[in-house]
Amino acid sequence: MSPAKPMPASAQQAPEPDMAPPSVNMAASGEPNLAAESATKISATDLNFHYGSFQALHGISMKIFENRVTACIGPSGCGKSTFLRTLNRMNETVRHSRVEGEILLDGQNLHSFEVSEVRRRVGMVFQRSNPFPKSIFDNVAYGLRINGVPGGGSPSRGELRDAVEHSLRRAALWDEVKDKLHQSAYSLSGGQQQRLCIARALAVNPEVLLLDEPCSALDPIATTKIEDLIFHLKSSCTIVIVTHNMQQAARVADYTGFFLLGRLIEFDETPLIFKNPAQKETEDYVTGRFG
Amino acid sequence: MRHFVEELEHLKTKLLEMGALVEASIQRSISAVTQKDRNAAEEVFRNEDRVNAIELEIDDFAIKLLALHQPMAADLRLIVAALKINTDLERMGDLSVSIAERALSLIEGPVIKPMIDIPHIAGLVQSMVRKALDAFVMRDADLARSVLASDDAVDSLRTACYHELISFMEKDPANIKQALNLLVVTRNLERIADHSTNIAEDVLFLVKGIDVRHHAESRPPS
Numbered sequence: 001m002s003p004a005k006p007m008p009a010s011a012q013q014a015p016e017p018d019m020a021p022p023s024v025n026m027a028a029s030g031e032p033n034l035a036a037e038s039a040t041k042i043s044a045t046d047l048n049f050h051y052g053s054f055q056a057l058h059g060i061s062m063k064i065f066e067n068r069v070t071a072c073i074g075p076s077g078c079g080k081s082t083f084l085r086t087l088n089r090m091n092e093t094v095r096h097s098r099v100e101g102e103i104l105l106d107g108q109n110l111h112s113f114e115v116s117e118v119r120r121r122v123g124m125v126f127q128r129s130n131p132f133p134k135s136i137f138d139n140v141a142y143g144l145r146i147n148g149v150p151g152g153g154s155p156s157r158g159e160l161r162d163a164v165e166h167s168l169r170r171a172a173l174w175d176e177v178k179d180k181l182h183q184s185a186y187s188l189s190g191g192q193q194q195r196l197c198i199a200r201a202l203a204v205n206p207e208v209l210l211l212d213e214p215c216s217a218l219d220p221i222a223t224t225k226i227e228d229l230i231f232h233l234k235s236s237c238t239i240v241i242v243t244h245n246m247q248q249a250a251r252v253a254d255y256t257g258f259f260l261l262g263r264l265i266e267f268d269e270t271p272l273i274f275k276n277p278a279q280k281e282t283e284d285y286v287t288g289r290f291g
Numbered sequence: 292m293r294h295f296v297e298e299l300e301h302l303k304t305k306l307l308e309m310g311a312l313v314e315a316s317i318q319r320s321i322s323a324v325t326q327k328d329r330n331a332a333e334e335v336f337r338n339e340d341r342v343n344a345i346e347l348e349i350d351d352f353a354i355k356l357l358a359l360h361q362p363m364a365a366d367l368r369l370i371v372a373a374l375k376i377n378t379d380l381e382r383m384g385d386l387s388v389s390i391a392e393r394a395l396s397l398i399e400g401p402v403i404k405p406m407i408d409i410p411h412i413a414g415l416v417q418s419m420v421r422k423a424l425d426a427f428v429m430r431d432a433d434l435a436r437s438v439l440a441s442d443d444a445v446d447s448l449r450t451a452c453y454h455e456l457i458s459f460m461e462k463d464p465a466n467i468k469q470a471l472n473l474l475v476v477t478r479n480l481e482r483i484a485d486h487s488t489n490i491a492e493d494v495l496f497l498v499k500g501i502d503v504r505h506h507a508e509s510r511p512p513s
Contacts, residue, residue, distance in 0.1 A: 286363040
C-alpha cells in the first residue's frame, strides 16, 4: 500500500471553517502513484461551480489520466455529475451558472476552444438513453454529417457507412443491428439504445468519453455489456464515469474519486478506495454507513 | 443497527467463541503434558468436534456475507481476516489435539528430564495466542505487532529444546520414545505460535489495511 501523501500546497484550496480540507491520496507529484504510467488528459484545478447562489462544487482539483477509467462516486447531490458536466462545458447551458478555476484539456484551457470542438473531443452519454427519432444508421451518422470528416468536407456515402459500422462495432452493437440499420432507434431495447448512444458519441472519435450513470436504467446483462465495452474502449479513449453503483466503480475504474457536499474527499487508485480508504467519510460511504 | 452490521457482529462473536474454545484446548493440552493430566487430554479430544463444526459454520457464514453484501473497505477486510483467522484457529485446535495425544504417551513412559523448558515455551505461546485474540477483539495494531515480536523467542527456545532432546537420545537410546514425544510437543507449540503470528498479521490487515507477511511492508509497492 502506498502511504497517503498530501497534494502540493499550491494545488490545495484553503479549508472552509465548517469543513475539513479535501484530502486527496496523491504522491508528491500530485498524482496517484500509478499515474506515472499514464499522461494527464484533463486537469481540473480549484474548480468552483455555482448554480445561481448555490455553490455545487468547492475547489475541486483532480486529474483525469489518459486511457484510464476514472469513476466519480458519492451520494446524490454531492456534485459528481456537475463535475462531469464541467469537463465538456455542458454546464454552460444552465442559466445563471458560473464556473471558476481551471480545466485543462491536453494542457490547454478548456475555455480557449470553440465549444463545438470541446463537445467533439469530449463526448458524453447520459443516464437515460436518448436516441434521436431517426434510424439506427442516422443516429450514428448524425455527428459525422454535422462535423464532417477529418480534413474537412462532407463524408461520402461510403465513408459514412464505414464510420457507422466502425462505431457500432466499437460499441459492441454491430452484430445485433447490422440487419436492421434503417429501423427506428426506438425499436431497440434499453441496453441496445444506450450502446447506440455510445456508438453515436464514438462516431466523431472523441478523445474523452463522459458517462453519466450509463447503466442505472439497465438490467444486469445489459450492464455487463456496457462494462465490458468500457473496459475495451479505454485503450482508445479516456473515460470518466459517474455511478451510484459502487460495485460498478470497483469493477470498471482504474481511479476513483469520492465526492461529498461538492467537495472531492478522496481520489486514489480504485482498489485502495474500496479496500483501505484513507478518509473516514469515504470509508463510511463505501461501507454503506451513510449515503 | 443495520442488518449487515448485525451480521458482522455475529461473525465476530462466532470467531471469538472459536478462539475461546481453541485457547482452552491449548491450555488443557499443555496441562496434560506438564501435569500428566489424562482428563485434560480427554477434554481436548472432546473439544475438537466442536471446533471443527464452528470452523465450517464461520466459513459458510463469511462466504454468505461476501456473496450477498459485496462488502467494501473495513467490512471487506473484516470478513477476509475472519476467514483466515478461522483457518488458523482450527489448525491450532488440531495441534493441541496432537499435543494431548503425546501427553497420553508421555504419561505412560518414564520421566527423562524435568519439565522446565516446555512450560516456559508453553507460557510464551499461550501469551501470544491470548494477545493475538485480544488484538482482534480490540482492533489493537500495537498489540498485534507485539505478537510478531514474540515469535523469535519461541523459535529460539524450541531450537534449544531440540538440541537438548537430541543429546538425551544420543546418550541413551532408551530415552528415544519419550524424547520424540517431547520433540513433537515443542514442535507443535512452535507451530501454534506461528498461527498466532498469522492471526496478528491478519489483525494488522484488518485494522491498518497493510500486509506485513513475508516482510511485505519493506518491499516497494507493486
